[in-house]
Amino acid sequence: MTQLVHYHCEDGIAALTLNRPEQRNALSLALWQELETHLTTIEQAGQDIGVVVLRSNGPVFCAGNDLKERGVKFPRPFYQPHIVRRLASLPQPLIVAVQGGCFTGGLELALAGDIIIAAESASFADTHAKFSMVPMWGLTQRLPRRVGSFKAREISFTGLPVSGREAERIGLANSCVPDDQLEAHTARLAKAIASQSRHSVFAYKALYTEQTDLPLDAGLAHELFNTRGVGPDLAERVAKGFGKA
Known part of the structure; x- marks a missing residue:
């Protein structure tokens, strides 16, 4: 089929x-x-x-x-x-x-x-x-x-x-x-x-979507108080990044 x-x-x-x-x-x-x-x-x-x-x-x-x-x-x-x-x-x-x-x-x-x-x-x-x-x-x-x-x-x-x-x-x-x-x-x-951190990319999409119609000041506050913070893969990615450098 x-x-x-x-x-x-x-x-x-x-x-x-x-x-x-x-x-x-x-x-x-x-x-x-x-x-x-x-x-x-x-x-x-x-x-x-x-x-x-x-x-x-x-x-x-x-x-x-x-x-x-x-x-x-x-x-x-x-x-x-x-x-x-x-x-x-x-x-x-x-x-x-x-x-x-x-x-x-x-x-x-x-x-x-x-x-x-x-x-x-x-x-x-x-x-x-x-x-x-x-x-x-x-x-x-x-x-x-x-x-x-x-x-x-x-x-x-x-x-x-x-x-x-x-x-x-x-x-x-x-x-x-x-x-x-x-x-x-x-x-x-x-x-x-x-290849990017799923934690970061998913958070980006949520923030962009939620702030679509907010005025700048309200959007800035929303980003600040609704951030998901650093992800669990931060240390691993930093280590890999420095290794490549």
Whole structure:
């Protein structure tokens, strides 16, 4: 049986790969259920996993929700938004690697990432309005936090695509690379994160997330009084660092 979301974990790097290339990786109920199962696995692994990569097979990252399944009954209300929020709330950093189309629900899925890497072929678009739909999976909250309120309005009001290079320029993507370098570039970032102290990286993600909307003074106080302090691997890492020097 074909896996709709392939899961692989090695050397502290977990990879989730959307695997419906013939359907442009459209988000079906079965795909959501597999993704949910893998998220549980990652959450239970804790610090055994240092970073998560979300990517897809085929020329298109994700065409969005599978509109052929309109009327399908999901396991519970707000099922998809809950899974997207779980993805965004993983304690591990989440890297999203995007090639080809990344539309509507696919864009909402990508926006759950801490780092978005775009291939030059990437094309991001919010096409909710084309189909008389309104987002429910976090787009109106996460997109303006990346590109600013008024650029987000332009993207949503017009439905026009944003290229990989333009996504990099406006901050939607952290970087844009040639398609044949997407996998290697993503792997390099994932390995760099996985090599860091899990204690520090997990604490960083929590602090960045918690302080998103705080004024500077409140954010400074939050960082000071909510620090997790030094990790249990401090001495070992200091010794290794001095040894290399």
